[in-house]
Amino acid sequence: MKELKCPKCGSVFTVDEADYASILQQVKNQEFEAELRRRLAEMDSRHKAEQQLASAKAQQDFQIQLNQKMAELNAKEAEIERIKHQGQTEIADLRHQLKNIAAQKEAEKNLALAAKEQQIASLNATIGQHQANIEIALLKQKNETQEIIRRKESQIQQLISDADLEKTQAKIRESELVKRHHHELQAKQELVEYYKDLKTRMSTKMVGETLEIHCSTLFNQMLRPVMPNAYFEKDNDASDGTKGDFIFRDSEEGTEYVSIMFEMKNEMDTTATKHRNEDFFKKLDEDRRKKNCEFAVLVSLLEPDSELYNGGIVDVSYRYPKMYVIRPQFFIPLITLLVQTSKKSLDYKRQLALAQSKEVDVTNFENKLIEFKDKFGRNYRLASEKFQAAIDQIDKSIAALQKTKDALLSSENNLRLANDKAEELTIRKLTHMNPTMKVLFEEARVQNTPEEQ
DSSP, X not given: OEEEEOTTTOOEEEEOHHHHHHHHHHHHSHHHHHHHHXXXXXXXXXXXXXXXXXXXXXXXXXXHHHHHHHHHHHHHHHHHHHHHHHHHHHHHHHHHHHHHHHHHHHHHHHHHHHHHHHHHHHHHHHHHHHHHHHHHHHHHHHHHHHHHHHHHHHHHHHHHHHHHHHHHHHHHHHHHHHHHHHHHHHHHHHHHHHHHTOOOOOOGGGTTSOHHHHHHHHIIIIITTTOTTOEEEEOOOOTTSOOOSEEEEEEETTEEXXXXXXXXXOGGGXXXXXXXXXXXXXXXXXXXXXXXXXXXXXXXXXSXXXXXXXXXXXXXXXXXXXXXXXXXXXXXXXXXXXHHXXXXXXXXXXXXXXXXXXXXXXXXXXXXXXXXXXXXXXXHHHHHHHHHHHHHHHHHHHHHHHHHHHHHHHHHHHHHHHHHHHHTOOHHHHTTTOHHHHHHHHHHHHHHHHHHO
16 A cells, blocks of 8 residues: 655545556656646746736835835925924014013002002091991990880780789689589589489390390490490400400590490300409400590499499499499490580580680790890890901901002012013923923924034
């Protein structure tokens, strides 16, 4: 096996002995040699043509680049000439501007000094006039203030007398209201004692009914028609961990005047262990407080043989405030009694509050008068202090203007130094720390040197 490499593509391939001999014979063939010479000549001529074409193109590109470089060089030379001429012009303008600035500063200094002198004189005259006006205003204000204080003191004395009279009348009215309320309470207490004398037992109508249903039915039948806006519903709010059975509320003209927390206890609802009414007092009082009720009522069938509870309405306020224990037959009478008593108490409270508010108004009026005198005196002191502060500020302004005058006078030396610096200005100093301008000036100097020689 022989390996052969293609002269065109460079691929390597293997042939056996017979194929190798055949290929060798072809190579040695005269026609193959002639074809080879012809192709070599063709390739040589093609290579020469490509070389000539590439040489012509390269020469053409070089000529184009040369022309571009020459154009750029000419443009740069023109730009250098322009910059050199512009720099010379700017230097001349700068020197002229510096001379004008120095002259202008000198004129402005003189004008400012004259204006400040005139302003200081005017301020001195104004200050003198203001001081005279301030003294006149202070004297006038003091006289007016004293007159106002005298009038206010007279008014205060008159108002105090009126207030004392009104206070006395209010106390008389309050005493009368207390007496009238005492009589009304005594009459209601007699009515309560009357109901306590009623000694009846629960009717057979309640057999087979629960106590809650019975009380709810009684209320709807007897009180709902005459109290349509009253609230009487089961207490279903157990958010605080406990709840009563029923809540009764009623209001008048948007004001709640009575509220009752009810708890119903039936003997049949209890366990074999007999409970007493006192066992539920604490819980009922807690429910009343949590639900913000004024009264607490235990409607109970417990302790059926107790003469105390069978007597009627039992007031247990000695144990817990505003708490009553009743039998079911006194459910409606107790609500009626508490409603009537609360309504009368509401009227008394309104009248008493009105009388107290008048007394409070008189007291508040006296306090406001005293507060007015204090604030008036304070405002007078503040006004006097502000007048004095204004005078001090004017004195400070005069001192500041004097300092300004001194500063303007002392600026003459600085302006002279600035003029000297402008006269000493040279091209070397202008081009210092400015490399661009420095290079341009040096190039211009180098170009002008051969011409001078």
